[in-house]
Amino acid sequence: MNNYLDLDIKSIHELLVNKKIKVSDLVSEAFQKIDDNKLNAFITLDIEGAKKRALELDEMEVPKENLLFGIPIAIKDNIMVKDLRCTCASHILENFISIYDASVVELIKDAGMIIIGKTNMDEFAMGSTSETSYFKAPINPWNKNKVPGGSSGGSAVSVAAGFTPFSLGSDTGGSIRQPASFNGIVGMKPTYGRVSRFGLVAFASSLDQIGPMTRNVYENALLLNIIAKHDPKDLTSFETKEDFTRLIGQDIKGMKIAVPNYFVSSVVDDDVLEVFNKVIAMLKEKGAIIDYVDVNHIDKAATLYQIIAMGEASSNLARFDGIRYGLSLKEDTLEDLYKKTRTVGFGTEVKRRIMVGSYILSGENAKIYYNKALQIRDDLKKSFEHIYENYDLILGPTSSRVAYDVNINHDDPLRSFMDDILVMHANMGGFPSMSVPMGMISGLPIGIQIMGPAFSEARIYQLGSFIEKELNLNLKAREL
Amino acid sequence: MSNYQKTIGIEVHVELKTKEKLFSPSSNLYGNLANTNCNIIDLGYPGTLPTLNHEAVDLAIRAATVLNCKIRTKMHFDRKNYFYPDNPKNFQITEERTPIGYDGYVEIDDDGEKKKIEILEMHIEEDTCKSIHSKERTLLDFNRAGVPLVEIVTKPCIKTSREAVLYLEKLRELLLYAGVSDCKIEEGSMRCDANISISNTKELGTKIEVKNIGSITNVGLAIDYEALRQEELISKGEKLKEETRRYDAKLNKTILMRVKETGNDYRYFPEPDIPYVILTPEHIKKVQSEIPVLPSIRRDKYLKAGISLLNSNKLIANKDLSDYLEEFENINLKTASNLLLGDISAYLNKNNKSIFETKLTTHKFEDLVKKLDEKVISNKNFKDIINDVMEKDIDIDTIMKDKGILNLVDDNQVLEIINKVIAENEKVVGDYLGGNERSLKFLMGQVMKESHGSVNPKIANDLLIKTLDAKK
Structure with a gap:
C-alpha cells in the first residue's frame, strides 16, 4: 500500500502538481487505511462520492497555489454535508440525510478538498470520550483500551491514525482540543465568529465553534485559511481576512506569556504538570517572558458551562420531535408521539442534559441560574481580557490527565466535565485556543493549550509552531 | 345598568408587509400553494440559523411611531420554548424582555370625547405554521412560519366594548396608512384577542381571554357577551377561573377552549444566534421620515x-x-x-x-x-x-x-336632431318665438322622442334654446 498520506502537505502537493500521483490515489489510500484499522472513526463513509469527485479532480490542472487541492478530509458528523447522512451519533437522526451543505463544507468543497466521510463523536457532541455515541465508540489509536477523547473523537482518530491529514471538529467546551491532546494532534478552536456555524447542528449556540484538527500547526493554519470567512447566514460570524500562517517561523523572543495559577494547581495530574513545566522552562530559555497570574472566576468555568450549555441545549434539541424529520414513533396522541420519539431517540447523557437544561431555564430558576451565569460569564471574559492587556498569550495544559480507560465515566457524569476544566474558558470568552502535543506520558500523548485574545489565531500558531519545532516529538500512534 | 365595571385589555397580532420572512429569505406572501414559500430555516432544519430581516425592524419602528411608543435603541430577541407542531423549532423567536416599542397610546374619538388608549408594549416576533385540521389528520402549511409579526398589547384601560371597537378601528387605520401591514382580518394579517374581567369592587376580577376574534365588530359583540356571561355566573355565586375562550359569530357566544394552567412556563432566554440590535437615533429618524401621510x-x-x-x-x-x-x-x-x-x-x-x-x-x-x-x-x-x-x-x-x-358626446349630432325637429314643427317654433314658453317643452319632447331618449336633457335643452334664440 502507498503511504503518500503520511507525507507533509507540501510534498503531497508537489507530487500532485508533478503528476506523480493522482487525487484518486490519495482517496483510495484513505479508504484502505480506514478499512485496515478498525477504529470506528467514521459513522458514514462516502466511498462512491469521494472516488467520483477524485476522478473529476484528476481531470483538472492542479492549482499551484492551493496546497489543499485534492486532499482528503473527514467531517464531524454534526456538520451538514449534502446527500450524506448526518446522525450526530444519535438514534434520533440515524437515517437523516442532509439536504444542504454547511457553509464550511461549501468552502472545503470549493477548495477542492475531498470529503471522505462523517466522523464518530459523542451524541450531539455531549461528552468527552465519544462513548455516548449511538454507534460503536471510536478507539484511541495509541492504546485500544483508552478513550480517544471527545466529543470530536472520530475526527481526532482519523488524523492521528493517518486516515486523513485533515478533519473538522466542533468545540463547545473543549471538544476539539481535548481529543487533540489525547491523540497527539493539533486542534484549534478559533475565535467565536471566525467560522460560520451555519450547518453545524447546534448544541450550545453561544459556545459552539467549528475548527481544524490536523497533524501539525502549519497545516492547521492552512485549513483555517480556507474555513474562516464571514457568512451572511450566521449573524454571529465576523468579517475577517488574513493569512493565519503569516507568523509561523518567527522568533518568540520577548513574547509575553501568562500561566494562570489555576492551570498548574492540584486540579492537574502531577505527571502532566511535569511535562508542562519542562516546556515552560524551554520557552523561558528561548527568551519568552513567562508570569504566573491569578484570574478572577477561573475556577467557575465548569459550573457556568453546565448551566449555559445545558440551558441552550434543551432549547436547541427541542426540534427533534418526530414531526418533520428524523426518527418518528407514531402514537395515538401528539404528546405520546413526542414522548416516545424522544425517549427512544435520545441517549441517556443527552436526555440528562435536556432535563437539567429545562430545569435551569424554568420559571424562577432562569434568574437564579441562567441569568446569573451569563453575568459571571461576562465577568470571567473581562478578567481574561484584563490579562491580555499585559500578555500576548496564555498557556496551560490542555487536559488535566492523559487518555484514560474506556467505560470509566459512565457512573459519574460530572467526571467528564472535569476533563475540560482547563479549556472551557476559551468558549466562555469566545477566545481562540489551540492544543499542540507537548509530550508523552506512559505511551500516551498530552497537549499544551495556547489561548489568546479574540482574533489572535496567527499569534497562537506562531507560538504553537515554535513549541512543535523545539520539542520535535514526531508522534506516531503505536497501535497501528 | 349593571353595577359591574368592565376592564378590557386588547392584544393584536399584525403581520408586517415585508418582502421576506423575519428570519429567512423565504417570500412573505399570502395565498400561495401550501408549503411553497418555505426553506430549511422555516422548517427548523438542524444546523440552520436565523438571519434578521431589517425591513421588518423598520416597519416595527414605523408601527411604534404611529402608536406614539418610545422606541428601544438596544434590543435582543428571546426564545419562547414550547412544543407544538405548528412551532417548527419548538421555540418561537420573540422579544420578551426588550420589546421594540413601549409606553405608547392611541387616541380615540368617542363622539367628540377624546380618550387615550395606552399601549403597554409592542414587540416583534415570528408567526407559526398554519395548521389545517382535516378529519383525523392535521396538515401543516409552513408558508406562514416565520412571517414577521408585531404584537401590540394595551394596558387594561379599556372600559367598554365601544372603546375597544374604536381603538381597533383606529389602530387598523394607523397601521394600514403607515404601510406597516395589510391589516386584513379575514386573511389573518390582523388578529385580535381580548382580555375581559368584570368587578364591582376596586379589585380586578378574573381575567378571561377571548382569542382570534374574526372582525372588529365581533370584538365588541364578544366583549358584551362575555361581560354578561361573567356577571350571570358571579351573581349565581360561581367563582370564575382564568381561561381562554373563542367567539362563535354565528351563535354570538364565547366558547371555552382551555382553562389556563397556572404559570405557563416558556423557559424564556436570550436568543444566542442573533446579536443585539442597535438602533441609532439617525436610523430611527430616517425611518420615521419615510412614514406616509397619516x-x-x-x-x-x-x-x-x-x-x-x-x-x-x-x-x-x-x-x-x-x-x-x-x-x-x-x-x-x-x-x-x-x-x-x-x-x-x-x-x-x-x-x-x-x-x-x-x-x-x-x-x-x-x-x-x-x-x-x-x-x-x-x-x-x-x-x-x-x-x-x-x-x-x-x-x-x-x-x-x-x-x-x-x-x-357630440353636440353636432344633437344639433342635427334639433334642427330636424325645428324644421318639422314650424308652427310650434313660431309659438315659442312669439313668447309661448310652454312650446319649448313640446319641442324638447320631440327631441327626446327623435333621439330615442338617449340625449342628455340638459345639453339638449341648452342647445335647443340656443338654436331657437338664434332665430329671434
Whole structure:
C-alpha cells in the first residue's frame, strides 16, 4: 500500500502538481487505511462520492497555489454535508440525510478538498470520550483500551491514525482540543465568529465553534485559511481576512506569556504538570517572558458551562420531535408521539442534559441560574481580557490527565466535565485556543493549550509552531 | 345598568408587509400553494440559523411611531420554548424582555370625547405554521412560519366594548396608512384577542381571554357577551377561573377552549444566534421620515371638500380607494368619492378585485368625474357601461359610442336632431318665438322622442334654446 498520506502537505502537493500521483490515489489510500484499522472513526463513509469527485479532480490542472487541492478530509458528523447522512451519533437522526451543505463544507468543497466521510463523536457532541455515541465508540489509536477523547473523537482518530491529514471538529467546551491532546494532534478552536456555524447542528449556540484538527500547526493554519470567512447566514460570524500562517517561523523572543495559577494547581495530574513545566522552562530559555497570574472566576468555568450549555441545549434539541424529520414513533396522541420519539431517540447523557437544561431555564430558576451565569460569564471574559492587556498569550495544559480507560465515566457524569476544566474558558470568552502535543506520558500523548485574545489565531500558531519545532516529538500512534 | 365595571385589555397580532420572512429569505406572501414559500430555516432544519430581516425592524419602528411608543435603541430577541407542531423549532423567536416599542397610546374619538388608549408594549416576533385540521389528520402549511409579526398589547384601560371597537378601528387605520401591514382580518394579517374581567369592587376580577376574534365588530359583540356571561355566573355565586375562550359569530357566544394552567412556563432566554440590535437615533429618524401621510390629514381634506364624515371614514377604511384618490390633483372630490364608494365599490367587491387591478386609468376616471359633473352622462348611464370601463382598454367616449350613448358626446349630432325637429314643427317654433314658453317643452319632447331618449336633457335643452334664440 502507498503511504503518500503520511507525507507533509507540501510534498503531497508537489507530487500532485508533478503528476506523480493522482487525487484518486490519495482517496483510495484513505479508504484502505480506514478499512485496515478498525477504529470506528467514521459513522458514514462516502466511498462512491469521494472516488467520483477524485476522478473529476484528476481531470483538472492542479492549482499551484492551493496546497489543499485534492486532499482528503473527514467531517464531524454534526456538520451538514449534502446527500450524506448526518446522525450526530444519535438514534434520533440515524437515517437523516442532509439536504444542504454547511457553509464550511461549501468552502472545503470549493477548495477542492475531498470529503471522505462523517466522523464518530459523542451524541450531539455531549461528552468527552465519544462513548455516548449511538454507534460503536471510536478507539484511541495509541492504546485500544483508552478513550480517544471527545466529543470530536472520530475526527481526532482519523488524523492521528493517518486516515486523513485533515478533519473538522466542533468545540463547545473543549471538544476539539481535548481529543487533540489525547491523540497527539493539533486542534484549534478559533475565535467565536471566525467560522460560520451555519450547518453545524447546534448544541450550545453561544459556545459552539467549528475548527481544524490536523497533524501539525502549519497545516492547521492552512485549513483555517480556507474555513474562516464571514457568512451572511450566521449573524454571529465576523468579517475577517488574513493569512493565519503569516507568523509561523518567527522568533518568540520577548513574547509575553501568562500561566494562570489555576492551570498548574492540584486540579492537574502531577505527571502532566511535569511535562508542562519542562516546556515552560524551554520557552523561558528561548527568551519568552513567562508570569504566573491569578484570574478572577477561573475556577467557575465548569459550573457556568453546565448551566449555559445545558440551558441552550434543551432549547436547541427541542426540534427533534418526530414531526418533520428524523426518527418518528407514531402514537395515538401528539404528546405520546413526542414522548416516545424522544425517549427512544435520545441517549441517556443527552436526555440528562435536556432535563437539567429545562430545569435551569424554568420559571424562577432562569434568574437564579441562567441569568446569573451569563453575568459571571461576562465577568470571567473581562478578567481574561484584563490579562491580555499585559500578555500576548496564555498557556496551560490542555487536559488535566492523559487518555484514560474506556467505560470509566459512565457512573459519574460530572467526571467528564472535569476533563475540560482547563479549556472551557476559551468558549466562555469566545477566545481562540489551540492544543499542540507537548509530550508523552506512559505511551500516551498530552497537549499544551495556547489561548489568546479574540482574533489572535496567527499569534497562537506562531507560538504553537515554535513549541512543535523545539520539542520535535514526531508522534506516531503505536497501535497501528 | 349593571353595577359591574368592565376592564378590557386588547392584544393584536399584525403581520408586517415585508418582502421576506423575519428570519429567512423565504417570500412573505399570502395565498400561495401550501408549503411553497418555505426553506430549511422555516422548517427548523438542524444546523440552520436565523438571519434578521431589517425591513421588518423598520416597519416595527414605523408601527411604534404611529402608536406614539418610545422606541428601544438596544434590543435582543428571546426564545419562547414550547412544543407544538405548528412551532417548527419548538421555540418561537420573540422579544420578551426588550420589546421594540413601549409606553405608547392611541387616541380615540368617542363622539367628540377624546380618550387615550395606552399601549403597554409592542414587540416583534415570528408567526407559526398554519395548521389545517382535516378529519383525523392535521396538515401543516409552513408558508406562514416565520412571517414577521408585531404584537401590540394595551394596558387594561379599556372600559367598554365601544372603546375597544374604536381603538381597533383606529389602530387598523394607523397601521394600514403607515404601510406597516395589510391589516386584513379575514386573511389573518390582523388578529385580535381580548382580555375581559368584570368587578364591582376596586379589585380586578378574573381575567378571561377571548382569542382570534374574526372582525372588529365581533370584538365588541364578544366583549358584551362575555361581560354578561361573567356577571350571570358571579351573581349565581360561581367563582370564575382564568381561561381562554373563542367567539362563535354565528351563535354570538364565547366558547371555552382551555382553562389556563397556572404559570405557563416558556423557559424564556436570550436568543444566542442573533446579536443585539442597535438602533441609532439617525436610523430611527430616517425611518420615521419615510412614514406616509397619516389618515387624519386625508380625512381633513375630504371633509373640507364637502364629503360627509361617514363617506370620509369609508374612504379611509378602504385604503386602496383613498390611495387611488391621492393620484389626482384637480378633481371634484365629492363626485369622485360618490363614484368610488358607490358603483365602483360594488363592482370591486362583486369581482373581488382591487381598483389597481382594473382598467380604470386615472385618465378615464378623471374623464368620468368630469362627464358626471357636466351631466354629460347620468348615473344610470354609468351603471350600463361600468363593466366595459373597468375591464376594457378603451376610453369613455368610445365606450359610450359603442353603447349608443353617443348624443352626449357630440353636440353636432344633437344639433342635427334639433334642427330636424325645428324644421318639422314650424308652427310650434313660431309659438315659442312669439313668447309661448310652454312650446319649448313640446319641442324638447320631440327631441327626446327623435333621439330615442338617449340625449342628455340638459345639453339638449341648452342647445335647443340656443338654436331657437338664434332665430329671434
